[in-house]
Amino acid sequence: MHKTLTHLERLEAESIHIIREVVTEADKPVMLYSVGKDSAVMLHLARKAFYPSPPPFPLLHVDTTWKFKAMYELRDKMARESGMELLVYQNPEAAEKGINPFDHGPLHTDMWKTEGLKQALDLHGFDAAFGGARRDEEKSRAKERIFSFRTASHGWDPKNQRPELWNLYNARKNKGESIRVFPISNWTELDVWQYIHLNDIPIVPLYFAGKRPTVERDGMLLMVDDDRFPLEPGEVPVERSIRFRTLGCYPLTGAVESTASTLPEIIQETLLTTTSERQGRAIDKDAGGAGMEKKKQEGYF
Amino acid sequence: MADNSTTQDPIYVVDELIAQDIDAYLDQHQHKTMLRFITCGSVDDGKSTLIGRLLYDSKMIFEDQLAALEDDSKRVGTQGQEIDFALLVDGLAAEREQGITIDVAYRFFSTEKRKFIVADTPGHEQYTRNMVTGASTADLAVILIDARKGVLTQTRRHSYLAHLIGIRNIVLAVNKMDLVGYDQSTYEHIVADYRTFANEIGITDFVAMPISGFKGDNITTPSDNTPWYSGPTLVDHLETVEVDSTLDQAKPFRMPVQWVNRPNLDFRGFSGLIATGSVAPGVAVRVLPSGKTSTVSKIVTFDGELDNAVAGQSVTICLADEIDCSRGDVIAVADAPPEVSDQFEATIVWMSDEPLHVGRGYWLKLGEQMVSVTVQEPKFKVDVNTMARNAAQTLELNEIGVAEIATDKPIVFESYEQDQALGGFILIDKMSNSTVAAGMLHFSLRRAQNVHWQALDIGRRQHADLKNQKPAVLWFTGLSGSGKSTIANLVEKKLYRMNRHTFLLDGDNVRHGLNKDLGFTEADRIENIRRVGEVAKLMADAGLIVVTAFISPFRAEREMVRAMLPEGEFVEVFIDTPLDVAEARDVKGLYKKARAGELKNFTGIDSPYEAPADPEIRIDTTRMSPEEAAEFIVNKLLGDL
Numbered sequence: 001m002h003k004t005l006t007h008l009e010r011l012e013a014e015s016i017h018i019i020r021e022v023v024t025e026a027d028k029p030v031m032l033y034s035v036g037k038d039s040a041v042m043l044h045l046a047r048k049a050f051y052p053s054p055p056p057f058p059l060l061h062v063d064t065t066w067k068f069k070a071m072y073e074l075r076d077k078m079a080r081e082s083g084m085e086l087l088v089y090q091n092p093e094a095a096e097k098g099i100n101p102f103d104h105g106p107l108h109t110d111m112w113k114t115e116g117l118k119q120a121l122d123l124h125g126f127d128a129a130f131g132g133a134r135r136d137e138e139k140s141r142a143k144e145r146i147f148s149f150r151t152a153s154h155g156w157d158p159k160n161q162r163p164e165l166w167n168l169y170n171a172r173k174n175k176g177e178s179i180r181v182f183p184i185s186n187w188t189e190l191d192v193w194q195y196i197h198l199n200d201i202p203i204v205p206l207y208f209a210g211k212r213p214t215v216e217r218d219g220m221l222l223m224v225d226d227d228r229f230p231l232e233p234g235e236v237p238v239e240r241s242i243r244f245r246t247l248g249c250y251p252l253t254g255a256v257e258s259t260a261s262t263l264p265e266i267i268q269e270t271l272l273t274t275t276s277e278r279q280g281r282a283i284d285k286d287a288g289g290a291g292m293e294k295k296k297q298e299g300y301f
Numbered sequence: 302m303a304d305n306s307t308t309q310d311p312i313y314v315v316d317e318l319i320a321q322d323i324d325a326y327l328d329q330h331q332h333k334t335m336l337r338f339i340t341c342g343s344v345d346d347g348k349s350t351l352i353g354r355l356l357y358d359s360k361m362i363f364e365d366q367l368a369a370l371e372d373d374s375k376r377v378g379t380q381g382q383e384i385d386f387a388l389l390v391d392g393l394a395a396e397r398e399q400g401i402t403i404d405v406a407y408r409f410f411s412t413e414k415r416k417f418i419v420a421d422t423p424g425h426e427q428y429t430r431n432m433v434t435g436a437s438t439a440d441l442a443v444i445l446i447d448a449r450k451g452v453l454t455q456t457r458r459h460s461y462l463a464h465l466i467g468i469r470n471i472v473l474a475v476n477k478m479d480l481v482g483y484d485q486s487t488y489e490h491i492v493a494d495y496r497t498f499a500n501e502i503g504i505t506d507f508v509a510m511p512i513s514g515f516k517g518d519n520i521t522t523p524s525d526n527t528p529w530y531s532g533p534t535l536v537d538h539l540e541t542v543e544v545d546s547t548l549d550q551a552k553p554f555r556m557p558v559q560w561v562n563r564p565n566l567d568f569r570g571f572s573g574l575i576a577t578g579s580v581a582p583g584v585a586v587r588v589l590p591s592g593k594t595s596t597v598s599k600i601v602t603f604d605g606e607l608d609n610a611v612a613g614q615s616v617t618i619c620l621a622d623e624i625d626c627s628r629g630d631v632i633a634v635a636d637a638p639p640e641v642s643d644q645f646e647a648t649i650v651w652m653s654d655e656p657l658h659v660g661r662g663y664w665l666k667l668g669e670q671m672v673s674v675t676v677q678e679p680k681f682k683v684d685v686n687t688m689a690r691n692a693a694q695t696l697e698l699n700e701i702g703v704a705e706i707a708t709d710k711p712i713v714f715e716s717y718e719q720d721q722a723l724g725g726f727i728l729i730d731k732m733s734n735s736t737v738a739a740g741m742l743h744f745s746l747r748r749a750q751n752v753h754w755q756a757l758d759i760g761r762r763q764h765a766d767l768k769n770q771k772p773a774v775l776w777f778t779g780l781s782g783s784g785k786s787t788i789a790n791l792v793e794k795k796l797y798r799m800n801r802h803t804f805l806l807d808g809d810n811v812r813h814g815l816n817k818d819l820g821f822t823e824a825d826r827i828e829n830i831r832r833v834g835e836v837a838k839l840m841a842d843a844g845l846i847v848v849t850a851f852i853s854p855f856r857a858e859r860e861m862v863r864a865m866l867p868e869g870e871f872v873e874v875f876i877d878t879p880l881d882v883a884e885a886r887d888v889k890g891l892y893k894k895a896r897a898g899e900l901k902n903f904t905g906i907d908s909p910y911e912a913p914a915d916p917e918i919r920i921d922t923t924r925m926s927p928e929e930a931a932e933f934i935v936n937k938l939l940g941d942l
Contacts, residue, residue: 002547002550002551002579002611003550003579003609003611004334004547005334005335005546005611005613005614006331006332006333006334006335007333007334007335007411007415007416008331009613009614010335010546010613011335012615013574013613013614013615014574014615016574016615017559017574017615020559020560020572020615021559023560024559024560024628024669047603048602048603048604049572049615050560050562050572051601051602051603051617052562052564052568052601053562053563053564054564135406135407135409136408136409142406142407142408143404143405143406143407158404159404161404162735162736163430163431163433163434163652163727163736163739164434164736165433165434165437165438165725165727165736165739166437166438166721166722166725167438167574167722168666168667168725168726168727170666170727170729170734170735170736172664172729172734173734174733174734185407186407186409186418188409188411188416190330190411191416194327194330194331197327198331264323264324264327265323267323267327268319268320268323268326271319271326272319272320
């Protein structure tokens with residue numbers, strides 16, 4: 001009765017084990033849901049972990065109000081389908097000050113995402129939050145534990161991480177501490193795509209190529225998703241066949257010209273391109289070589 | 302050989318298949334297996350360079366990352382204008398400043414056959430805990446040696462830790478071969494050195510290969526620089542070595558219950574990750590620790606019910622009967638369940654700045670069980686550089702020791718050697734909540750609740766394990782009156798005080814019983830030694846450290862006994878006392894009788910003594926007191942026993 005497990009089967013089993021472990025050890029867990037492809041895989045794994053029960057925790061979307069329309073649509077559909085409660089949090093302070101990516105640059109990410117996340121977690125008293133980060137994404141992630149602790153002020157201390165042995169996770173926390181848990185830590189970008197393909201997991205249509213109105217700025221192709229996009233004098237949106245390799249706030253996320261309209265074609269294109277995934281996002285480029293590590297110490301997920 | 306470090310063939314030329322037939326490529330990727338391995342070595346051994354090379358050759362580095370790498374190499378690199386692969390893997394800002402790797406980082410790459418996860422851990426002694434952490438999930442360890450330096454203390458430490466944590470597949474990568482001119486004898490000398498050491502600590506098998514991480518020799522393709530080497534390249538070996546999960550499936554079924562799945566009154570399932578074995582509907586199971594039995598009715602997953610499930614899969618199992626079962630319980634095959642106990646002996650690796658407090662309560666997590674535990678004063682701690690066992694009152698950061706532990710309620714367990722999932726544990730400080738130690742259970746000190754104890758095949762290994770020692774025969778040889786029995790007695794007393802299980806076979810006492818039919822002719826003397834050898838062997842099989850004190854004058858008989866025992870267990874101790882000194886002592890008056898012709902065939906007088914040419918230990922009794930000699934012998938053996 002010997003069965004050889006493939007790497008995806010082993011990864012899936014590991015992720016399910018992690019997700020179940022959090023549910024039994026944490027008082028009030030939540031799954032951060034950003035509607036991207038990694039979130040899609042994480043949500044699917046959660047549904048598998050508890051089937052036939054629905055996952056016994058809510059989804060939390062920390063909304064910047066600047067996500068693509070298609071993302072909001074899929075978000076609501078997936079919450080319905082999974083039978084999970086969907087919590088949407090928008091930082092009231094950012095809303096009041098009218099923080100937006102066009103006028104405020106990095107402050108936009110800081111206020112809506114970083115601060116918004118902290119506020120949402122504090123508001124609901126969540127002590128464990130699932131995130132879809134992978135170790136292959138970025139150098140500082142490669143060293144982060146699967147169960148990663150945050151101080152009461154949501155800071156990360158990379159030098160004071162708990163050793164993680166075998167598949168034994170220590171989820172005991174001190175007063176005020178909370179845990180970020182990364183169930184797909186050991187997945188690569190290719191694994192994520194392949195898993196979506198094999199399991200037919202719904203993803204935002206923007207990952208597939210389509211004719212969309214775009215403008216080109218600073219070498220980035222930006223999609224004009226609604227009329228909040230301020231066009232510069234003389235700028236006229238051009239229809240291009242584009243798709244997104246990564247989805248963030250629509251004015252901050254660059255598109256690529258592409259005709260890849262099926263998952264195998266997307267995977268093909270991903271593998272043949274020579275730039276890494278996160279290059280399309282402005283966020284990693286701040287603060288030099290240690291950008292992400294610095295952001296995480298400040299409380300970015 | 303290519304002229305620089307960046308023009309080697311990559312591991313995996315993906316482009317063609319991806320471009321031409323993406324479905325075929327995806328099919329191939331989908332069916333890959335996974336190997337997790339750890340690289341052990343210090344900064345100077347070229348560890349980060351090797352990992353960087355593996356990532357680079359398997360095209361896991363994108364153009365923008367490469368541009369950043371080239372930029373970094375010039376700015377802070379240590380390879381001049383060449384690409385410093387090490388920079389790819391030194392992730393945290395603090396590490397880049399200090400130029401060392403200080404934590405565990407995980408890297409990913411894949412080839413046509415496998416996906417790999419590499420745990421990259423630091424090599425210095427102060428990072429023992431990091432290495433143990435990285436090793437805990439590894440199927441294989443790559444031990445790196447700098448060809449210019451050979452087997453060093455750190456090599457021993459890394460090997461010991463890899464072996465301790467139960468890694469079966471060891472690769473000895475003799476690196477930087479380019480810096481020793483690809484010299485075959487240098488390589489072979491290092492491998493021979495390593496083999497001697499590996500045998501001493503119980504590593505029975507390893508695969509050695511000459512490589513250069515910097516130049517790329519024998520990493521992906523056989524190197525022209527080492528025509529004398531016909532073994533696999535590093536990547537070949539990583540792609541084909543058998544993974545532990547295969548072995549886990551062959552063991553009896555065990556699944557620690559993680560979560561009880563109860564969506565409604567009609568469904569009650571037990572969710573968990575199968576630790577060992579396989580299971581199918583209809584299989585009779587037993588729930589531990591209660592011992593209640595039932596039958597698997599179905600195996601439920603999101604993708605449909607399964608006909609069978611194996612170790613490594615996360616499933617939900619439904620049982621035919623309504624029996625108590627909750628998180629922490631273990632569902633096991635009914636006729637071969639694991640043990641339940643509350644007192645154990647365990648090896649503990651201390652991982653906290655705060656030392657072990659003997660008698661204080663800690664949380665112990667094993668499988669899905671969490672109990673309160675106290676740790677006794679360690680029996681000893683192990684010097685990870687020499688493997689010597691030293692006395693210890695406590696364990697400090699990075700120290701490894703053996704101690705007894707007691708849990709506040711019985712837990713379901715197996716020996717770590719048998720089953721890592723039910724034998725490996727962590728200790729958690731109740732005040733700080735930090736993970737302070739990792740441990741490996743050896744055995745139960747008593748059978749608290751013995752639920753259908755399964756008969757084991759008890760072999761010499763089990764006997765020795767139970768005594769927590771390596772059997773040996775300390776074979777004292779020397780002239781009559783040389784001091785053999787006196788020193789052997791002292792040695793046995795010292796070993797006894799150190800909790801070793803010993804037995805002394807003495808020339809006189811054996812001849813009064815077992816060998817009373819034998820005289821002192823040459824034939825009888827040979828038969829005497831043969832019988833003593835056989836008895837010593839049986840006792841060693843029983844796990845004992847046997848001390849024998851016989852004149853045993855003939856080299857051939859001593860070699861005969863040596864051949865009876867597994868390599869390394871026969872320790873020849875030559876008590877070297879000159880004939881005139883022994884005769885002058887003549888404690889029993891035997892020399893006098895022999896000189897007078899009253900004793901025939903007396904060794905040294907009218908029968909020869911063939912001194913050992915190359916004994917493991919030689920004692921010159923004209924320069925050492927018996928007490929000093931015994932101390933010397935015990936110290937010399939301490940690391941091995």
